[in-house]
Amino acid sequence: MSSERRQRYDAWNEVCDADALWGPLVFLRPAQDQRFTRLRLLVVVGLFGSFYGLAGALMLELVHRLTHLAVPPHAVLPLSLSVTAYLCGELTFLPAWNERARLMLRRESWLERQNRTSDGSPRLDAKP
Numbered sequence: 001m002s003s004e005r006r007q008r009y010d011a012w013n014e015v016c017d018a019d020a021l022w023g024p025l026v027f028l029r030p031a032q033d034q035r036f037t038r039l040r041l042l043v044v045v046g047l048f049g050s051f052y053g054l055a056g057a058l059m060l061e062l063v064h065r066l067t068h069l070a071v072p073p074h075a076v077l078p079l080s081l082s083v084t085a086y087l088c089g090e091l092t093f094l095p096a097w098n099e100r101a102r103l104m105l106r107r108e109s110w111l112e113r114q115n116r117t118s119d120g121s122p123r124l125d126a127k128p
Contacts, residue, residue, distance in 0.1 A: 001099075009096035016093050033104040036097040038090070045085040053078025 001009075013032075015021065022029055028044050030036055057078065060071040 009099055012093040012096035013100050016097060030097075030101075033101050033108070035101050036094055038094075041086060041089050041094060045082050045089060049082025049085055050078050053081040056081070 057074045
């Protein structure tokens with residue numbers, strides 16, 4: 001992996017690890033060594049897009065009532081926000097997260113084969 005890609009992945013993972021950015025959806029975030037599946041991404045962006053899309057649609061409805069400007073149907077904003085968020089996630093943080101998980105699992109597997117723990121010390125329960 002190139003150093004530029006590694007830096008980009010590290011930046012995305014740093015953003016994704018921030019609890020504050022997940023808000024109430026933090027329970028949907030997998031462990032760092034667990035793959036971020038497309039189904040999980042779909043659930044996250046579905047909840048995110050539905051909530052913020054409906055809030056935006058209500059704001060547009062308010063604008064419509066005050067100014068009589070034409071606004072799109074209520075379902076357009078949540079759907080377009082969900083689709084856009086899914087595509088952005090698929091192209092940005094999903095590959096970074098899954099690469100980190102793959103490398104962490106690979107390292108743990110290697111340490112197991114070497115009879116070592118994560119900190120590099122010999123395992124006490126290892127058989128000679």
